[in-house]
Amino acid sequence: MKPENVFLTGLGCWMPAGYPASEAVAAGLYDATVHAESGLREVRVAGPESPPEMAVRAARVALGRSAGGAPAIGTVLHGATFFQGPEMWSPAAYVMRELGIEGAGGTELRNGCNSMLTGLQLAAALLPHQPAERPDILLTTADNFNSPLFNRWDSGPMGVIAADAASAVVVGAAGGFARVDAVVSRVYPEYEGMARGDEPLFPPTGSAGRRIDTVGRAQQFTENAKRAGGVNLADGLAKACSDTALAAVEEAGIKPGDLRWVLVPNGDEATTRNTMMDPLGLDVSRSMWEFGRGVGHASSSDQFIALDHLLHTGQLDAGDHVLLFGGAPGWSAVAVILTVTDPQPWTTTPAGGSS
Numbered sequence: 001m002k003p004e005n006v007f008l009t010g011l012g013c014w015m016p017a018g019y020p021a022s023e024a025v026a027a028g029l030y031d032a033t034v035h036a037e038s039g040l041r042e043v044r045v046a047g048p049e050s051p052p053e054m055a056v057r058a059a060r061v062a063l064g065r066s067a068g069g070a071p072a073i074g075t076v077l078h079g080a081t082f083f084q085g086p087e088m089w090s091p092a093a094y095v096m097r098e099l100g101i102e103g104a105g106g107t108e109l110r111n112g113c114n115s116m117l118t119g120l121q122l123a124a125a126l127l128p129h130q131p132a133e134r135p136d137i138l139l140t141t142a143d144n145f146n147s148p149l150f151n152r153w154d155s156g157p158m159g160v161i162a163a164d165a166a167s168a169v170v171v172g173a174a175g176g177f178a179r180v181d182a183v184v185s186r187v188y189p190e191y192e193g194m195a196r197g198d199e200p201l202f203p204p205t206g207s208a209g210r211r212i213d214t215v216g217r218a219q220q221f222t223e224n225a226k227r228a229g230g231v232n233l234a235d236g237l238a239k240a241c242s243d244t245a246l247a248a249v250e251e252a253g254i255k256p257g258d259l260r261w262v263l264v265p266n267g268d269e270a271t272t273r274n275t276m277m278d279p280l281g282l283d284v285s286r287s288m289w290e291f292g293r294g295v296g297h298a299s300s301s302d303q304f305i306a307l308d309h310l311l312h313t314g315q316l317d318a319g320d321h322v323l324l325f326g327g328a329p330g331w332s333a334v335a336v337i338l339t340v341t342d343p344q345p346w347t348t349t350p351a352g353g354s355s
Helices: 021-026 032-038 051-065 091-099 112-129 189-195 214-227 233-251 269-280 299-312
Strands: 007-014 018-020 042-044 073-079 105-109 136-143 165-172 178-187 259-263 321-328 332-340
Touching: 007 051, 007 299, 018 021, 021 032, 021 042, 051 073, 051 091, 051 136, 051 165, 073 091, 073 112, 091 105, 105 112, 112 136, 112 165, 112 178, 112 299, 112 321, 112 332, 136 299, 165 299, 178 233, 189 214, 189 233, 214 233, 233 269, 233 321, 233 332, 259 269, 259 299, 299 321
Parallel strands: 073 105, 073 136, 259 321
Antiparallel strands: 007 165, 007 178, 018 042, 136 165, 178 332, 321 332
16 A cells, blocks of 8 residues: 555653563563573553553543644544453543544454554545544554463563553644555465464453463464474564565665664564564664663554654654554564654654653
């Protein structure tokens, strides 16, 4: 997809305080060997805040930075990975009520850690059809991984430790601080079983009170693939990621070397290099791996937290190209190319509530 007149007009993030990874090791929560190899410094860990409440905090900042604010929102898309609140309930409607958004459409997106990037793709398609009096679209996401059914310190491959955070972005057609130049979204269903393993499809894991073991599922899938003579999981996923990113670069009409920054899910340096930076021919210094070491993998907020940080620290100028890439169960891969157009005054002030 090569959108026309799709801009990011406001951005807001919220993160709780960080929990040092070394303390997690000392408490027996985090494997010492994994910690040493990952280079993780700390993980953002929330308290009793619900994800929708966190999303509202981020959205208030984003709306305050957009020209039209809440009255200009015609659609709200709320993305999530983990539990959001009561079952059979609408967190998107809660977010809208708390923000005073009336007369608009809204829904929840459940595309895992790609929920925000998928939301941006949908927003680009929906934007030309928004009512004139409510032309903008609000994307929100939030997750709090505190649960007896889930162990954040053993939740993914090397360096991928689940973190709590929220982010929000306003999308509009009348200009903003960044323009969306390309979106490429692909699903590689041959890896669907990586997030399922040998789990039964019914009853659902949470409702049955079973522990959510994402690492165990991936290991089961890998073992099954080996027995069946399937492709190497790590190599296959790395190629899926890089192929999707390279397709977005081509769609945008630029070259990999034109990218100022590459924002990917927060993990370890080796994965960042293997899946993205090396195939792009770029040094890892153009990624936000170093910054992400102090955050953890904040679900679908990673790329927007990193973008917010770059803007507030003066590391982006007009004309800079930025790649936002995400991966999620499916295997879903989404790549977005942004061009910074006109950094707003708020991007030069400290990021309130975002760090």
